[in-house]
Amino acid sequence: MPNVxxxxxxxxxxxxxETFYMVGVSILFAVLIGLPxxxxxxxxxxxxxxENQLVxxxxxxxxxxxxxxxxxxxxxxxxxxxxxxxxxxxxxxAATVPLAIIAIAHYSxxxxxxxxxxxxxxxxxxVSMGASVREIITKFxxxxxxxxxxxxxxxxxxxxxxxxxIMGVVGGGGIGDFAIRYGYQQFxxxxxxxMIIIMxxxxxxxxxxxxxxxxxxxxx
Numbered sequence: 077m078p079n080v081x082x083x084x085x086x087x088x089x090x091x092x093x094e095t096f097y098m099v100g101v102s103i104l105f106a107v108l109i110g111l112p113x114x115x116x117x118x119x120x121x122x123x124x125x126x127e128n129q130l131v132x133x134x135x136x137x138x139x140x141x142x143x144x145x146x147x148x149x150x151x152x153x154x155x156x157x158x159x160x161x162x163x164x165x166x167x168x169x170a171a172t173v174p175l176a177i178i179a180i181a182h183y184s185x186x187x188x189x190x191x192x193x194x195x196x197x198x199x200x201x202x203v204s205m206g207a208s209v210r211e212i213i214t215k216f217x218x219x220x221x222x223x224x225x226x227x228x229x230x231x232x233x234x235x236x237x238x239x240x241x242i243m244g245v246v247g248g249g250g251i252g253d254f255a256i257r258y259g260y261q262q263f264x265x266x267x268x269x270x271m272i273i274i275m276x277x278x279x280x281x282x283x284x285x286x287x288x289x290x291x292x293x294x295x296x
Contacts, residue, residue: 087254088254102176102178102239103236106183111183116131117185125212135184150178154173154174158173171243183232226286244256254271
């Protein structure tokens, strides 16, 4: 192991843990809230089962506005809100607030697109069999779109990792923040290179696992 990695081993392990924590919270909110929001965006569209223009327009506007924010500006804009619900705007836990919000908006749009790709005949068959809305969602839509939903979540996770590198501005830590503070600002180019390699390996591992799972779930 290179000497520079041995020297900063403790800090590197801590930064990796901070990245996993921030991304993990983002994934949790993406699935628990982003999935239902994306589902309602689909169901409330014109011509769908729960057609409701007001609900669709409201959710669509919220998702679009959130996704339109440059992430760094979103982090700064949400500082008062973060301080209100966390008690502080500094630290790794505080950094999860803007990450969770962008995660919800990001994944909800991908969920909507995945469900739009489900053949119309699947919905018509479910309705003709007398399935309830909940059954249509869980036993037909999600089952038919499961491969696409996993691919969308994989793409989202990689985006969350990228977003997490910015969280140093609020003391969020993580691999990206470590690379900038110890590698770039202290002119330790080799250390920064090793951090980039770690990030690449992490992203490629997630991409491989996500795509493999999506292919395994794709029964078409």
